[in-house]
Amino acid sequence: FGWEARFVDTDDLAAVEGAIDENTRALFCETIANPGGYISDLDALAGVAERAGLPLIVDNTTATPYLCRPIEHGATLVVHSMTKYLTGNGTVTGGVVVDSGRFDWSASGKFPSLSEPEPAYHGLKFHETFGHLAFTFHGIAVGLRDLGMTLNPQAAHYTLLGIETLSLRMRKHCDNALAVAEWLEGNPAVKHVTYAGLASSPHAERAARICPLGASSLFTFALKGGYAACVRFVEALDLFSHVANLGDTRSLVIHPASTTHRQLSLEQQVAAGAAPDTVRLSIGIEDAADLIADLDQALAQAAG
Template identity: 75%
Template structure:
């Protein structure tokens, strides 16, 4: 597409990055199910391996189907480039990889998906990295947590599981002052509801498994670069500013400018970590993205209706949906997320842990699964599943206490969802 920024979101979600296949005229992006690509000659091969020419070498690095998805997501998020990978968890490691080193730390929100908390508090220690968890609503605490070894601040735009909304602009002001990037996981909001880069984020990560694909078929992840950060402003980010031995001393930021981070993600990250998205997964996700705005509108409408009903039910202690006027995040959500606050939230059931377990076992339309962002409505008791590895204090901080269930509201008839919850609550709380 030419002059892509002039097009609206609904047009870009269908057309960005794609064009009819030059060989066959196929209108839908083909699945290029190939591991390798034939070089024109030896000189062409050498130029590709030296990063002197852009092209396809081997599908661990680049693939035409995946490339279309990368360009589409970068366009929708307002970034200069993107790197797709095998899962959302892979995307988080890919996002940190060019920034971190032994002894470095990331300041992370306490309101993160339980698997992310585990990855940051346990797994990254094996790389010699560490994480400091803070309440990102407490801006003074965020500032105090940043030290000379901090290389990024990490948060979620709409936090999983509680549906809390983050003041991205306020965090970006802090990271700009500290000279470090702000990384925002935009999985729950999607670029349709929130544009973190426009609010000051440096990098955006996604689990494309969720709303972007939207049909519960494939896993995937993506890292999108704003292209706005000066990686050479200090010596903190030597992977991007200093000579790279594997490419004969090439300096990524000096050579590729705004695309330095994206090129590093492919030429170093995918090359050595191998967290590759397969072309079939990219194809499914491309088809999902085509209807993203339509689905997100319905997710938001249904979630507001279900949350309203739950809030007025005597069997419920509280509902965390930021689209409710009673939410402490309501005004922020109206200002920063004017199209809606997604389909994800939690509610606390009177009767505690046992009532929650009974509830999820009694539902008929809702599926009890460890996923979100599907067209189907989903439910899970986080304390006994996704957040099981966390301490009780961490569970409470993440909004996943023992009396809380998380719902991902789908695009079914909202009245049917309410009837299903009503009959299950009767069994759980009877």
């Protein structure tokens, strides 16, 4: 496609603005970032995007619509992985795009596929014809036609069933995650915990503003024993599933440096929040006391 991505610390608004040039077509961020669970300041990023005349695309997978509605914070488009919390059980591969309908696709000339005549549809101008639904209709008429992404009916069925219990599950996810994070924070084997729901988190104020109902259940923690201790810890767990997915009703664990991020250099791992001493947890909806007991025995084995 000839696309280029520039990675910028979205907490550094000057850096975000500095990365924008005449070729920039969108800003992209996560509401709650994977893997560390950091909270993005959506309102501030929306301001940067608006001043630049660009759409802000927000991945709201980890927060879900229950914990955050990014359009209310200025997002143009919101995307979700249905594989995660929406379905809740890891049985579906799919995604969702939600269009706010608020962006002027014709203002800058940067989006000719929406503002200019489309030859395949007899010169139809999507923005002129469909207005606030221009992106949605273009995604179906052109995107679906050219790229072929079609959700299978059973996946749609599973997702709709999952969404029925989303609010109940997210409340339990958040309660469990806070309990586990607080326990880990007080454990002498743990160097630090990144959960934004902790009172000690540098993102605590932002979490309360962006995700007032909770900071979801994805976060990392670092072990003082380093890489080897992390590997022993993961192998010693009983209740946690060793899986690269997240947002499951079951609690999941992964040591990125020895699995998903092992091909990266040390500097790249650290920059990605996946340092050798870091473990990522996705806390499920089991009993919190059982999860803490499992973590406790695994940490004891890792220390040995």
